[in-house]
Amino acid sequence: MTKMIPPTGMKELSVTTSNGERVLKAGRDGLFEIKDPKLAKKLKQEGLGVASLGGIPRAEGYTCAECGFNSWFRKCSRCGNQNGTPERDGE
Numbered sequence: 001m002t003k004m005i006p007p008t009g010m011k012e013l014s015v016t017t018s019n020g021e022r023v024l025k026a027g028r029d030g031l032f033e034i035k036d037p038k039l040a041k042k043l044k045q046e047g048l049g050v051a052s053l054g055g056i057p058r059a060e061g062y063t064c065a066e067c068g069f070n071s072w073f074r075k076c077s078r079c080g081n082q083n084g085t086p087e088r089d090g091e
Helices: 037-045
Strands: 002-005 012-017 020-025 032-034
Touching (some): 012 037
Antiparallel strands (some): 002 032
16 A cells, blocks of 8 residues: 655545546545555656655664654654764764
């Protein structure tokens, strides 16, 4: 299953599939849940983005010295620790 990010304000999307016309509705979170990988690929080509739940790469941002949580911000959103300089690749 892939979650797709629609343009701002879009709640429904009509797509043509091999089985005919299909209407997709956004969930409560505003994202479209797509189960067919071919349809997800087609929608990505049409401009919808793929939602990422992977977080932040370790080589970027800040890693909390207390709990190890990765964040874009100096102050850890998990434990509240104030972190120093960001990690760089190779450190």
